Amino acid sequence: MDGVTYWFRHTAEPRAVPRGRRFASNALRDWGLEHMSESVTLIASELLTNAVEATGTTKAGLSRAERETLPLVAVRLRVCGRTLAVEVWDTSRTLPRMRTPDADAENGRxxxxxxxxxxxxxxxxxxSGGKVVYAVLPLARPTAAIAREEADGTGGVAERDPRAARALSSTNSPRMPADSPGRKR
Incomplete structure (x- = not known):
């Protein structure tokens, strides 16, 4: 199943987060993986929030001129073997670290x-700069949509339809391995 990929990129601002959730939900629906939507959209949301906070602005209601000065964040959903990877790239080189937030803390969870x-x-x-944070989830079984996209080489709808998400070209897409060991639960 390798090679079935959806890309999404956005300026590093608060509205990237709900748009990223929508992107993930749409990709999962296209793949017939709606049963994974709650977990995957929450993971994408949390990782995107961290990326925006690390590299962009938390200020809402930005003008177009203000948005044009912000760095980008990118999300890639990728099927790799029997796993689904949620990968988020941002321009900060500072790697995340697990924290134990205070009970009344507003972030850190x-x-x-x-x-x-x-x-x-x-x-x-x-x-090439920045960092990638990724999460890997097991796939119970391949779906017909994924098998069809893999067989005909069309990739995800986001790659074919610019309205679904602006696809990153191969020259500027970060290498984001879903098959590295990672941190286990």
Missing amino acids: GLPIVTLLCERWDSYRHP
């Missing part, structure tokens, strides 16, 4: 949530 929902997660500094 993202990675503990991701840890509970996935088989493993990890991060690394990308050779």
Whole structure:
């Protein structure tokens, strides 16, 4: 099943998070993996929130000119063998670390949530800059949509339809391995 991929990129701002959730939900629906939607969209949301906070702005209501100055964040959903990887890239080289938040803290729960929902997660500094944080979930079985896309080489709808998500070209897409060991639950 290798090679079935959906890409999404957005400026590093708060509205990237709900748009990233929608992107993940649509990709899963296209693949016939709706049963994974709750976990995958929550993982994408938590990792995107961390990426935006690390590299962008938490200010809402930005003007177009302000948005054009922000760095990008990217999400890739990828089927690799019998796993689904949720991979998030941002421009910060600082790797995330697991924290134990205070009971009344407003943040710091993202990675503990991701840890509970996935088989493993990890991060690394990308050779061309920034970092990648990824989570891997097991696939119970291949779906007909994934098998069809793999057989005909069309990839995900996001790659074919620019309205679904702006696909990153192969020249600027980060290498994000879903098959590395990662941190286990």
